[in-house]
Amino acid sequence: MNSNKKLVLVAMSGGVDSSVTAALLMEQGYEVIGATMQIWDPGRTEVAGDFVGCCSLAAVEDARSVANKLDIPYYVLNFYDLFRQSVVENFCQEYLAGRTPNPCVVCNRKIKFEALLKKALALGADYLATGHYARIDYDESTGRYTVKKARDPRKDQTYFLYNLTQQQLAHTLMPLGDYTKDEVRRMAAERGLKVAEKPESQEICFVPDNNYRNFLRENVADNAIKPGPFLNLEGQEVGRHEGIAFYTIGQRRGLGLAMGERVYVVDIDPVRNAVIVGPEEALDRKRLLAGDLNFISIAQLTGPRQVEAQIRYNARPAPATITPLPGDLVQVEFATPQRAITPGQAVVFYQDDYLLGGGTIRGQA
Numbered sequence: 001m002n003s004n005k006k007l008v009l010v011a012m013s014g015g016v017d018s019s020v021t022a023a024l025l026m027e028q029g030y031e032v033i034g035a036t037m038q039i040w041d042p043g044r045t046e047v048a049g050d051f052v053g054c055c056s057l058a059a060v061e062d063a064r065s066v067a068n069k070l071d072i073p074y075y076v077l078n079f080y081d082l083f084r085q086s087v088v089e090n091f092c093q094e095y096l097a098g099r100t101p102n103p104c105v106v107c108n109r110k111i112k113f114e115a116l117l118k119k120a121l122a123l124g125a126d127y128l129a130t131g132h133y134a135r136i137d138y139d140e141s142t143g144r145y146t147v148k149k150a151r152d153p154r155k156d157q158t159y160f161l162y163n164l165t166q167q168q169l170a171h172t173l174m175p176l177g178d179y180t181k182d183e184v185r186r187m188a189a190e191r192g193l194k195v196a197e198k199p200e201s202q203e204i205c206f207v208p209d210n211n212y213r214n215f216l217r218e219n220v221a222d223n224a225i226k227p228g229p230f231l232n233l234e235g236q237e238v239g240r241h242e243g244i245a246f247y248t249i250g251q252r253r254g255l256g257l258a259m260g261e262r263v264y265v266v267d268i269d270p271v272r273n274a275v276i277v278g279p280e281e282a283l284d285r286k287r288l289l290a291g292d293l294n295f296i297s298i299a300q301l302t303g304p305r306q307v308e309a310q311i312r313y314n315a316r317p318a319p320a321t322i323t324p325l326p327g328d329l330v331q332v333e334f335a336t337p338q339r340a341i342t343p344g345q346a347v348v349f350y351q352d353d354y355l356l357g358g359g360t361i362r363g364q365a
């Protein structure tokens with residue numbers, strides 16, 4: 001072991017991104033160890049033998065083979081209980097409460113950059129590295145770590161990283177932010193890593209087939225999901241729904257309503273156990289309230305600020321003014337209406353390419 005080298009633990013999911021992360025950091029002169037977190041029961045993530053999640057047995061085999069090829073120490077860490085308690089439970093509870101959760105945000109906050117980072121530091125590492133597409137820098141003038149959007153806009157993952165603290169950023173490396181996905185695949189092939197052509201992982205790693213409704217049916221108590229009324233904008237009952245957990249704002253398909261016009265879920269009212277439906281225009285709102293805030297390039301929000309705000313992973317950031325409110329809340333007012341503002345999702349703020357911070361959408365306002 002060369003004691004002058006900085007030690008980094010690379011979070012290896014068995015995919016191409018984290019494999020190339022490990023290879024690049026070695027080439028940059030770090031001493032690298034690899035680790036895969038087992039976060040979900042492998043039996044549940046194997047569907048007919050296909051790869052469907054980052055914690056399946058195949059993922060561990062792939063990560064181990066990359067670690068062997070790179071000749072680095074490799075560990076498999078058991079995070080089942082913590083993952084179930086902090087990510088899966090929260091995911092189910094949020095749906096039951098009529099919100100649409102964002103498990104990757106919770107996983108980053110509670111698992112990857114908290115529990116795994118702690119483990120890395122306890123093992124003597126200076127850094128944790130991941131294959132996220134984002135650019136972490138240190139701004140001498142403000143004395144703060146910053147997070148900048150990735151060079152490849154199609155792969156940018158900064159939306160999921162708004163919760164990182166300065167302390168976490170000080171110990172985190174994300175070397176892929178300057179590369180496109182194609183370049184990363186090419187680098188993997190050039191280095192003889194057999195994961196070079198591996199397909200992208202699925203949207204939510206613990207939900208097979210992306211079917212979250214089936215997942216809820218299997219993972220919450222039978223009596224937790226109760227049928228209730230579909231209400232129109234006038235408050236009249238226009239049908240029955242199967243349980244508010246099965247709906248999300250903006251949803252049109254699968255409502256089973258024949259109303260003579262296209263209707264969408266425009267709101268969910270957990271108090272009345274009701275799903276409110278209305279025409280497409282009713283989805284457009286200009287304002288929202290967010291809580292559970294974290295800021296990155298500034299220490300806190302002290303007054304109104306012009307930003308670009310993004311209301312879901314696939315949405316385009318849109319010009320908005322954010323204003324702090326008492327109770328650690330922020331009001332976000334968009335220049336133009338946004339479609340389907342959804343409680344439970346993250347709203348993330350950017351200035352130029354920099355991640356200013358973000359929070360959890362509490363409601364439309």
Ligand SMILES: Nc1ncnc2c1ncn2[C@@H]1O[C@H](COP(=O)(O)OP(=O)(O)OP(=O)(O)O)[C@@H](O)[C@H]1O
Nearest residue numbers: 011012013015016017018036037054130131132201
């Ligand atoms: N089970 C896991 N164990 C260790 N690290 C993980 C695990 N799942 C994800 N990560 C880390 O988090 C990063 C981002 O996760 P995400 O699920 O977005 O990965 P991905 O885009 O599928 O990347 P990859 O190609 O590396 O699988 C990964 O690049 C990896 O560093």
